[in-house]
Every structure is written in C-alpha cells, then in structure tokens.
Amino acid sequence: MPTNPGTPREFDEYADSYAELLDDPLRRRFTKDPLHFHKRKWDLLEAFLRHEGKDPGKMRWLDVGCGQGDLLNLAGARFERAVGCDPSGGMLQSASPFEMLTQTSATEIPSGDHAFDLVTAVCVYHHVHGPDRVMLTKEIMRVLKPGGICCVIEHNPWNPVTRSIVKRCPVDIDAELITASDARVLFQRHGFEMVSTDFFLYFPESFYRGFGRWERYFRRMPFGGQYIVAMKAPSE
Numbered sequence: 001m002p003t004n005p006g007t008p009r010e011f012d013e014y015a016d017s018y019a020e021l022l023d024d025p026l027r028r029r030f031t032k033d034p035l036h037f038h039k040r041k042w043d044l045l046e047a048f049l050r051h052e053g054k055d056p057g058k059m060r061w062l063d064v065g066c067g068q069g070d071l072l073n074l075a076g077a078r079f080e081r082a083v084g085c086d087p088s089g090g091m092l093q094s095a096s097p098f099e100m101l102t103q104t105s106a107t108e109i110p111s112g113d114h115a116f117d118l119v120t121a122v123c124v125y126h127h128v129h130g131p132d133r134v135m136l137t138k139e140i141m142r143v144l145k146p147g148g149i150c151c152v153i154e155h156n157p158w159n160p161v162t163r164s165i166v167k168r169c170p171v172d173i174d175a176e177l178i179t180a181s182d183a184r185v186l187f188q189r190h191g192f193e194m195v196s197t198d199f200f201l202y203f204p205e206s207f208y209r210g211f212g213r214w215e216r217y218f219r220r221m222p223f224g225g226q227y228i229v230a231m232k233a234p235s236e
Helices: 008-022 025-030 035-051 070-078 089-093 131-143 160-168 180-189 205-218
Strands: 060-064 081-086 099-102 116-122 144-155 193-200 226-232
Touching: 035 070, 035 116, 035 144, 035 193, 035 226, 060 070, 060 131, 070 081, 089 099, 116 131, 131 144, 131 180, 144 180, 180 193, 180 226
Parallel strands: 060 081, 060 116, 081 099, 116 144
Antiparallel strands: 144 226, 193 226
C-alpha cells in the first residue's frame, strides 16, 4: 500500500532535503534568512510569557511536532527543560541537541501526565486531520500542568500569499489549513481557556527591521501570514 502524503514516513523522506523543499520565491522575497520566521515566533512567545509574568528559566517546555528543532535551538537554552517530539524519526535525526522524543503517531505524545508548563504546536495542526485534531488537543491538555500554557502557531488561510506558498510546497501536500477562529473553538471545546490571538508576518524582513514596532497595531486584523493562539489549561 503506498504511503499517504504527510505521514511520518513521508517526512522521513523529506528530512535530508527539508530546507530545500521549503524554499519558495515568495518566501525569499519576504526574507533571505530562513531563521527569520522562527525568530518572529519566539519574539511573540517570549512577549506572551513576559506579559503573563512567567520566567522561562523556571518552566518546562515541550515543542510538539518540532521537526528538526529549529525553534528549540533558538530558545531552548532559556528554559529549565526543553523537549521536542515528532512522529518522524528521520526529522529528529537532524534535530537539535535538546532532548528529542519520537511520537508513535501524530496524536500521541510520549510523556507522562502534567509534565510541562508550556506546550507549543508550531505549524502542526494543518498536517493533522479530522478526529485526529481532537485526539492531539486532548493529549496536549493531558501533558500540561494545571494552569499551564499552550501556544498554537499556524499559517493563516485568510492570507493569499500564505495559501499560494502552502499550495506549492511539497512538504505541505497534505495541508488542511485551520483558521484562528476554528483553532480557538477546537481548544475551548476541550477545556482550554483562551487568552489571546495575534496575527503577524505582515511585513518583509527588510521593512520589519526598521518599522516592526508598527506591526503590533495590526495584530488583531486577520490578514497576517501566520497567527498565534495562546491559551491556558484550567487551574486545579
């Protein structure tokens, strides 16, 4: 039986050429530095943690679907413990020096209950379909400590440039983009308390370096290239 696109085995095949497969002329117009996107994500995560009065040095962080660990490499050293997990062993072989766990499936997290203060899922949910989204959401709730933080970052389907890039990307052949409102509904239905939703990636890197402070005035407008939904697990 042929392998379905987007399965862990499929990502094993992508591992050695992952960066090349992500390359796109529109992405290059936005930034010439592939890490720019990860830096922007971390900027938002860090700002949110600071707003919530959280010290990363006292937090345990799990990055679900971490791929090759780019976000962990960027920020993991700031945390008490930083762990990544992914269903693709091939992607993890190329990953960061942080602790890496192989998921037996896209909907199972190899961790005990209430083990983490922060769980992130960055561009993961568009590879997870149908009932599997519910199963993964329940798993995230299970591994979070009471009152723990979950941040989901996804491509924004309302942005036409984002849709064009995703449509052409071999890695996203199975992509089913999820809107910010649908992400909020999914997590609220399974017990999460919504905190904030911000849209970002409005400006190319060259413009953002000088005028990035203006982007915060657009963060409630649902047209940025990506969005972040931040929420909390209920406290005991």
